[in-house]
Amino acid sequence: MAVASWLESLRAAKKTSLLQDGRKKVHYLFLDGKEMAEEYDIKTNELLLRKWRQKNALGSYGQWQTEVGELAPLSTSMLELDHIKESSCNVCKADQMPIFMRKDLKMSFQWRIRNLPYPVDVYDVSVDQNERCCIVRTSNKKYYKKFSIPDMDRCQLPLDKSALSFTHANNTLIITYQKPKEILEVEEELQKELKKMNASKDGDVECKTQ
Known part of the structure; x- marks a missing residue:
């Protein structure tokens, strides 16, 4: 089932977490090399930002692509x-x-x-x-x-x-x-995974979200 497969990918990804400016910033490195960065409101757990990037044909990472969060005006x-x-x-x-x-x-x-x-x-x-x-x-x-x-x-x-x-x-x-309900279940399981992580505070470790 695709839902279970995506949840397993989230669990298998290498994750680091940082608390900064009232946000919990989480960086994911997936087995296929893709990166995802998320930011949550510390008090409400509301998702404030999600962006992705992946390696190009030359093996270097491209620009971050925003999926959730504020975007600049379109030219x-x-x-x-x-x-x-x-x-x-x-x-x-x-x-x-x-x-x-x-x-x-x-x-x-x-x-x-x-x-x-x-x-x-x-x-x-x-x-x-x-x-x-x-x-x-x-x-x-x-x-x-x-x-x-x-x-x-x-x-x-x-x-x-x-x-x-x-x-x-x-x-x-x-x-x-x-x-x-399938999406709500995935998000609930993900929050359980994130709660298990020991998030570093600002200044302790660099969280790769830039």
């Missing part, structure tokens, strides 16, 4: 690469570009897309079962984006359109996907 040249399309007659200034980020909650995955000023009835958020992704589109054709849920892919779980919902407020589209 115009990045919009097409990220499946975001802006109206050619209404190009935003750099500080007004849509900002896409994922912020996890205990019971759900959540994404926020800032700088989207359109009224709520313009948006349509759906699930594409074949491409295993969520799709955001607007009826005024000003915005379009596809994004996956890596946690669901790693566990090879089907996407459920009934788990998806969205709201809009303060120029921000908030998309929520309720976590299935």
Whole structure:
């Protein structure tokens, strides 16, 4: 079962932990050479950041790729690469570009897309079962984006359109996907593993999260 396989990978990974700035920072080195860095709120255990990197063909590590947490505003040249399309007659200034980020909650995955000023009835958020992704589109054709849920892919779980919902407020589209019980079980087991670790305090040891 894919869920059990992913959980076993997490357990087998070499892990180091560091307490710093009110966060628990955990670095994972997997058997296949991939690295994952996570940061949790010490008081709430809320996941604040998750990023990945892996070796390239030359054997050196590439840039960190953020999966959960704050992202920088997208440049115009990045919009097409990220499946975001802006109206050619209404190009935003750099500080007004849509900002896409994922912020996890205990019971759900959540994404926020800032700088989207359109009224709520313009948006349509759906699930594409074949491409295993969520799709955001607007009826005024000003915005379009596809994004996956890596946690669901790693566990090879089907996407459920009934788990998806969205709201809009303060120029921000908030998309929520309720976590299935399999994901909640994996996260619960992972927290048990992390509690067994002896986390070093800032200054004691370097945690490779940069």
